[in-house]
Amino acid sequence: MKQRVQRTERVRGNITVPGDKSISHRAGMLAAIAEGTTQIRNFSSSEDCATTLKCLVELGIEVKRDGDYVVIAGRPGGFATPTAALDCGNSGTTIRLISGLLAGIGIEATLTGDESLRSRPMGRVITPLEKMGAVIESSDGKAPLHLVGGQRLAGIEYELPVASAQVKSCVLLAGLSAEGSTSVIETTPTRDHTERMLRGFGVEVDVSALGPGRKISVRGGSRLKATDLTVPGDVSSAAFFLVAAAILPGSDVTITDVGLNPTRSAIFDVLKAYGVELQITNQRVSAGEPIGDIRVRSSQPPVRPADYTIRGEMVANLIDEVPVLAVLGACSEGGLEIRDAGELRVKESDRIASIVTNLRAMSAEVEEFEDGFRIEKSELKGGRVDSFGDHRIAMAFAVAGLAAEGETVIENAECAAVSFPTFFKVLGSLAE
Numbered sequence: 001m002k003q004r005v006q007r008t009e010r011v012r013g014n015i016t017v018p019g020d021k022s023i024s025h026r027a028g029m030l031a032a033i034a035e036g037t038t039q040i041r042n043f044s045s046s047e048d049c050a051t052t053l054k055c056l057v058e059l060g061i062e063v064k065r066d067g068d069y070v071v072i073a074g075r076p077g078g079f080a081t082p083t084a085a086l087d088c089g090n091s092g093t094t095i096r097l098i099s100g101l102l103a104g105i106g107i108e109a110t111l112t113g114d115e116s117l118r119s120r121p122m123g124r125v126i127t128p129l130e131k132m133g134a135v136i137e138s139s140d141g142k143a144p145l146h147l148v149g150g151q152r153l154a155g156i157e158y159e160l161p162v163a164s165a166q167v168k169s170c171v172l173l174a175g176l177s178a179e180g181s182t183s184v185i186e187t188t189p190t191r192d193h194t195e196r197m198l199r200g201f202g203v204e205v206d207v208s209a210l211g212p213g214r215k216i217s218v219r220g221g222s223r224l225k226a227t228d229l230t231v232p233g234d235v236s237s238a239a240f241f242l243v244a245a246a247i248l249p250g251s252d253v254t255i256t257d258v259g260l261n262p263t264r265s266a267i268f269d270v271l272k273a274y275g276v277e278l279q280i281t282n283q284r285v286s287a288g289e290p291i292g293d294i295r296v297r298s299s300q301p302p303v304r305p306a307d308y309t310i311r312g313e314m315v316a317n318l319i320d321e322v323p324v325l326a327v328l329g330a331c332s333e334g335g336l337e338i339r340d341a342g343e344l345r346v347k348e349s350d351r352i353a354s355i356v357t358n359l360r361a362m363s364a365e366v367e368e369f370e371d372g373f374r375i376e377k378s379e380l381k382g383g384r385v386d387s388f389g390d391h392r393i394a395m396a397f398a399v400a401g402l403a404a405e406g407e408t409v410i411e412n413a414e415c416a417a418v419s420f421p422t423f424f425k426v427l428g429s430l431a432e
């Protein structure tokens with residue numbers, strides 16, 4: 001599908017965004033291994049989270065869904081051996097977390113996905129799971145992954161070689177069924193939804209500070225108890241509208257019920273540093289997560305503070321927002337530079353290459369680094385860009401199109417549904 005976007009004066013209005021994708025995956029998976037029935041409200045409408053539910057059904061779990069309301073009857077220790085390969089589609093979170101869950105239980109299964117997922121690194125989950133005693137066959141550390149099953153895992157202490165919440169969560173989920181305790185050490189803190197949600201399901205999770213990072217431990221044999229929860233709105237989906245409002249002076253957008261987890265909120269810090277007016281109200285807690293309403297208003301173009309580079313620890317806390325932050329940079333006095341973000345090269349697409357290629361197609365001045373890019377303030381010109389099959393690239397360049405001269409055409413834009421099926425409709429509803 002081609003999506004056409006026209007230059008827009010400003011964006012104004014009140015919206016909500018789909019339930020958080022990371023949290024919805026975890027809610028589905030933890031409900032499946034909990035005793036009793038879990039009700040989940042505001043479950044993400046993304047294709048990725050539907051993929052997780054489909055995999056759970058193929059594992060013998062009873063899932064009832066009515067829009068964003070999902071009811072899951074847990075079967076602790078009662079997963080069925082799937083008869084065919086589990087298709088994890090485009091979803092890195094599905095394949096990496098479910099592999100930990102299944103390795104812990106000792107189920108035989110094959111996990112695969114689409115072309116993008118089959119090209120992404122899985123050695124990062126295979127290595128710790130093998131250290132715990134799992135036997136996993138793969139070709140070259142890529143999916144399909146064949147979990148041989150039948151092994152009882154032993155707890156380990158594992159220091160993450162890359163800052164990855166998916167790897168952390170994979171090891172912790174495996175640890176729930178392992179012998180003894182399992183600890184993950186992360187030198188750079190990553191999103192902590194698994195830790196928060198495990199507690200919500202009654203599991204004791206020990207978190208201690210360790211240098212600049214932390215050590216997270218769970219005990220094998222932990223029992224989960226079903227619970228009811230409402231998923232916060234996805235801050236990574238909200239980010240597209242925050243940036244759209246920031247770069248179009250005269251904009252005023254409010255997004256209600258958005259997750260404000262501090263391990264995901266570095267985008268707010270960047271916007272504030274660039275002088276964007278953000279107001280957060282109605283703060284409360286939902287599903288163990290801080291949430292609130294965010295209003296963003298702009299009267300002048302954003303400005304990069306002197307010597308301001310996004311790098312180091314901060315990167316993990318805005319990793320999914322980088323595509324749209326690149327657009328912020330192109331429309332800001334002083335541009336934007338990001339480093340230490342090599343992980344972007346192994347996301348749904350090589351996001352550094354996708355961003356650089358598309359920005360250049362829109363006449364922006366941009367320098368590519370192995371671990372990031374630098375972009376100068378540019379007069380964006382409408383042109384033909386590609387999603388490269390990556391949902392966040394499709395949505396980020398729709399935002400760029402709002403600020404560009406003329407018409408922007410985004411090729412292969414249908415992949416936006418991977419995280420946000422109604423994105424273009426919502427964006428259109430705000431345009432003035």
Ligand code: S3P
Pocket residue numbers: 021022023092093163164165166167169191319320343
């Ligand atoms: C996610 C973790 C991040 C993020 C992804 C979702 C999660 O990936 O980019 O969109 O739900 O745990 P990594 O763990 O690979 O950094």
